[in-house]
Amino acid sequence: MLIETFKLTRKFGELTAVDNLDLTAEEGKILGFLGPNGAGKTTTMRMLAGLISPTSGYAVVDGIRPDKEPERVHEIIGILTEAPGFYNNLSARRNLEYFAGFYHLSDASAQIEKYLKLMGLWERRQDKVGTFSKGMKQRLALSRALIHKPKILFLDEPTSGLDPEVSQEVRGLIKNLSREGYTIILSTHNLSEAEQLCHRIAVIRTALVTLDTPANLRKRLFHHQTMIKLEEIDDNLIQVVSKLDYVNKHSREENTLLIELADPSKHQADLIKKIVEAGGRIIEVTDKKHSLEDIYLSLLNEEEKI
């Protein structure tokens, strides 16, 4: 594991922002921090990045304790903050040169050129950053996080405040970075973004609610359901379905039957046969897929009940 936390806790006076957090991040994968505003995502990220210290507990990032040796951690991380700031009177290129100047880089110019081109900013490299749009600044901030070839990237709400087109563009860039082997910690409260990008998701609400892959979270929280859309549903059909011993649960939503089977791979074909024999005219058979939003809300509801 490239990142591990052990009972990581951070308090601000009486307020506990992060509570006994134990989590891991695998090398070369995207780990999403998902949670409502004020859940402690940014605070966790800042502790991992060695920007603030934990009140108790600790983290290990690539074998280094960020609270003990922040400068060493800073050598191997790149960070995109939620509100990335620049020196607006300096050019895009000069801004990157300045930040590159804090690392041992033999090829700073080449790196700057590479990322300005990759982010589509090469033509505007001599323009003052103050004249850039929000999307351009976000791409420039991503370049800044990457110029020193970090092992780990921390991205805090990377698409926050961007229009849908630019958001999609930034997500594409993040996917490409993941393919290149970067380990990425992505903080977001955008569920579809987390679903599109993350290999694993840590749902955080001060403490860790859960940590798993989106697919496993679905499996764990929701049983498989078969959705059968019919031309018409009558009482006879409902009776036939309810008498089948492998049907655990069933419900109806207009002309669609939602059926939970004991073993879908074994019983689905027989179920369809029985419905047809009972006179049902089937339009479509699909598996119900729960969105990350369903999972997320379900997890937070469960936590509230506890």
Added chain:
Amino acid sequence: MTKQRIFNILKKEWQVMFTELNSLMLVTVLPVIILAQGLLYVWLIEKFGGESMINSSFFQSVLRKISEVMSAVSNLEITEQLQVFLLSQFNFYLLLIPVMIAVSFATFSIVDEKQTHSLEALLATPVRTWELLLGKALSGAIPAIIVTWICGALLLLGVQVLGWGDLLTYFLNPAWFIILFLLTPAISILSFLLGVIGSARAKDSKSAQNLVVLIVLPVLALIGIQISGVVWFTTILTLVLALAVVVIDFFVLKVAVRLFSRESIIISWR
């Protein structure tokens, strides 16, 4: 790497500062006003004699004090004594230039980082706090020192042209060199560091700017002390004062590093 980082900060700070009209005004207009005042006094006394001032009891008492520490002055004409007296005040009056420039650059430098949210990204680099503060301090202190030296040179030139023949020999004493080459750099760095500490803890740019006034006060006090004749800063006393400021510089740099808490900056700067 440390040198490279400090130079990197210096270069960036200057580029940012000199794209700002306020900074350019500060390093040009303020020194010109202070310099012009000094030369104007010399010219006015040379031209009109300054009779009313010469005859005042205040001037007479201060003149006795100068004569005690600079015996040669008592042999001069009364107008010449007046010129020596007024120019002596300029030793300290010139210090307003490095103080004002350094403090203003400090507050500007920190407030700008606050307003543009650029500091969190900077603190996520391997730069150390003392490297950052020293880089910023030098970026404010160096222009302040250079501008003061230029003003000092121009003042000498002006005195030579506008004053009476030997005025320069009384004015150009060891205290003058100590003030220019030891006290000016030391007070520039001190002012910048105090400006950084104050603005790092200030809530907004207005309160940061108000600090400028507070840091200028000790220099005004020095001028007041000398002009009233309570204490006359001889060469030894000026040297002691300059060395004390150098010692204070090291102490304040340590305090600044401690007070410039990365955490509170990241957490509370919005």
